[in-house]
Amino acid sequence: MATAPQSYRIGAAPMFHVAPHHFPPAAEYIIYSKPIFTLQIGTQSEVLEFSAEMHVRCSDPQIGPDNNRQVAVEVVKWEARGRSGILGVEVTFASVRDKGSVVVAGSPAADLPGKMKLWIDSAIYVDGRKIEEHEGRAEGWGVSSFPPSEGDLFSLTKSPQRSHDLAVLTGGQVHGLLSVGAVACACSSSSLLFSAPSSTGSP
Numbered sequence: 001m002a003t004a005p006q007s008y009r010i011g012a013a014p015m016f017h018v019a020p021h022h023f024p025p026a027a028e029y030i031i032y033s034k035p036i037f038t039l040q041i042g043t044q045s046e047v048l049e050f051s052a053e054m055h056v057r058c059s060d061p062q063i064g065p066d067n068n069r070q071v072a073v074e075v076v077k078w079e080a081r082g083r084s085g086i087l088g089v090e091v092t093f094a095s096v097r098d099k100g101s102v103v104v105a106g107s108p109a110a111d112l113p114g115k116m117k118l119w120i121d122s123a124i125y126v127d128g129r130k131i132e133e134h135e136g137r138a139e140g141w142g143v144s145s146f147p148p149s150e151g152d153l154f155s156l157t158k159s160p161q162r163s164h165d166l167a168v169l170t171g172g173q174v175h176g177l178l179s180v181g182a183v184a185c186a187c188s189s190s191s192l193l194f195s196a197p198s199s200t201g202s203p
Contacts, residue, residue: 042176052080
């Protein structure tokens with residue numbers, strides 16, 4: 001059984017010791033995660049666990065507008081891949097643009113665990129065909145380290161919620177409407193497969 005990839009810092013470690021509960025100095029990271037999305041396909045639905053890789057660039061700690069310490073996060077690239085059992089094809093999410101993200105200190109005494117607010121525009125591809133762009137957010141009191149540790153958990157949202165004609169996407173092979181909903185994301189190699197509510201969409 002293949003070993004799941006582990007998130008890591010790009011380049012050398014800091015030149016000086018950083019306490020585990022403090023933000024580290026500016027750096028770039030590769031973060032692996034397992035986001036969960038729902039697919040509503042006509043009258044059927046499924047919950048898909050994706051394998052994702054994100055490249056982020058983090059600033060030095062700074063004082064934010066609310067006087068709390070924080071780290072600015074730029075999402076350089078994000079991609080998540082999964083396979084729909086109902087459609088029998090690959091579904092891919094890919095970042096389009098960064099919209100400004102941040103990790104805010106958990107308290108004046110300890111930066112970590114901190115609260116992450118990640119905000120990007122992404123595109124969805126079904127079997128290689130781009131079907132939409134949307135705004136995506138990940139948020140939660142889940143950042144226990146840099147990069148995030150296995151088990152750090154965040155909620156996901158996407159908007160607007162749209163439905164797509166499968167007959168157009170599949171050349172008439174499949175009929176009905178397709179909509180995609182967001183659920184949650186666990187960092188590193190954690191698995192989050194569980195029963196989740198199906199997404200809904202209107203024609």
